[in-house]
Amino acid sequence: MIEFQNVSVQVAIPQAGGKNSSKTLLEGINLTLEEHRVAVIGANGSGKSTLLRTINGLVAPSSGQVSVNGLDTVKDGKKVRSQVGFIFTDPLSQLLLSTAVNDIELSLRAKIKNRGERRERALALLAERGLANTAEQSIYDLSGGERQLVALTSILALEPDVIVADEPTTLLDLKNKFLVGRALASLEQQLVIATHDLDLAAKADRVLVVHEGRIVASGVPQNCIDYYWELMSK
Amino acid sequence: MKTRNHPAVDLALVAVFAALIAVCTVVGGVELPFGVALTLQTLGVVLTGLVLGPWRGFLAVLLYLVVGFAGLPIFSEGSGGLGVLASPSMGYLLAFPFGALAAGALAALSVRRGLKGRYIWITLSGLVASLIVIGIPGIVGMSVIAQVDLVTAFIWNLAFVPGDAIKCVIAGIIAAAVNKAFPALLAAPQPAAISA
């Protein structure tokens, strides 16, 4: 369960002459997320990304509190990050090592100390997702969809309880969008996904609409999506 | 976004800027006499200090050197390994991390003091780093390897001064622009978020 209690995020913008002004990215967020799949929609710069990043403590609230399964995302940051897997928009930033198998081995490092065992497990995880052929390839030689699936496999190797995905299909073509969308839909873990893909959002159990740093609608997908359409076409 | 000084972000900045210096060295360069290449290598080194600040800058350049010395072909002309140690330019190379350290320290100082004309100060920081902190060990290295006296080495070094100075001016322009985009990198660690 993910809980937001009166969360606001402001950032300082240093100005010439040493004075700082501040910009509000999120304001007065109160949420309890218990649904299996939650979609977050909103325009670019609306605060979607910031909202997602507060869930694993990558961004700390300026006021208020975010907790995951009762753990504070700031005070217990390390523990929270071990429970929350985060998928980034660009898998090339997310994948840290040059080949798929090496990247997954990196995720397994904390759990499996034996090198040979670790490699075996990494190869097995890739094979489970039908990615066995990508194992030894350079991540730069994979297709966008394959890269995102490798990134997902790498995150799942950490065995998180919650998956947070920040526009994971934005850079993909339609075919890969479906491929990655299906992989995300089949996850057992709770999923919080920010997306511009309204078809993907429609399949969620709950949709949040973020606008100028606030949650302006929350609930059944179709109602929220209709509201978002209206809001954006004004 | 809150740019908290997370140790993982520091590690990534160091690693990625070490890669940036390698890329600056590999992409097109002009060769000058005396074995010193007019690549973007020096530009990359000075920029790394000016952008990342002293310590991250120092570590990034050190990482670049260590990986190059290990044998990966990321030094000028696609060479790698210890071969560069027999080149007259070895002194410059070994002084690079300290050059980045000096450039970063001076630039951070001027930014933190809120001095006017940021671009001028950043450029001056780069010039001091390049011409003195890198230049002097460079002259000594040239004198040792080419077996000439220091005066001769100093005169040979003058051939690189105009090129290096131009590169520092360019590095200053670039670093000032980057500093505007990411002010928290050079400025003193400050509370990134202001409470409401």
Next chain:
Amino acid sequence: MNKVFCLYVPGDSLLHRLGVGWKYAVMAAMVISGVIVSAWWFTLSLLAISVILVLLTAVPPRFGLQMSWALILVAVLLVAYQSFTGKPLTGVVIAGNLIMAVYASRMLTISTPESVLIDALISAASFLRVFRVKPEKVGLAISIMIKSIPMLLDLFTGIQQAAMARGRGRNLAAIVTPFVVRTVAYAQETGAALAARGLGE
């Protein structure tokens, strides 16, 4: 995607099969002793050995022994200068060491895959424990650096082409500024990805 490390030549020569540690030791010993001993007969012997080593990697000699014109120019100038001051043998030592060192290094790089060099470097980093530096962190930094090189090279090429399209292909600041800005953003994203996976803390 650009190939950066194009020096390694796959093969099955004696040197390809020799352990990376031995090859490294040979290279280091040749370069350092050449500079320290600084005698014409010693340097010329080392030069001969380095040529033989490059040839032993079984790459085409024209590829293995090629030298850039800049390197040749430097060697010639050094010999000319030292001859002019009446020390032609010193010139031979300096120029000979310069070329020998290039060949000795090339022997290592031609016959050793990048991944082996990187693994060797990472395991060598374990001595850093003495200085309370975590070797895993250093290893991670090395791996991320290597991973980032092709990415940044592509970024640079893309920005250069965009600048050329606007007729600003010769303006260094116009190319390098967006390159560095994007590099910082990419590094911060990488840092977030590291932190999100509980690494590098």
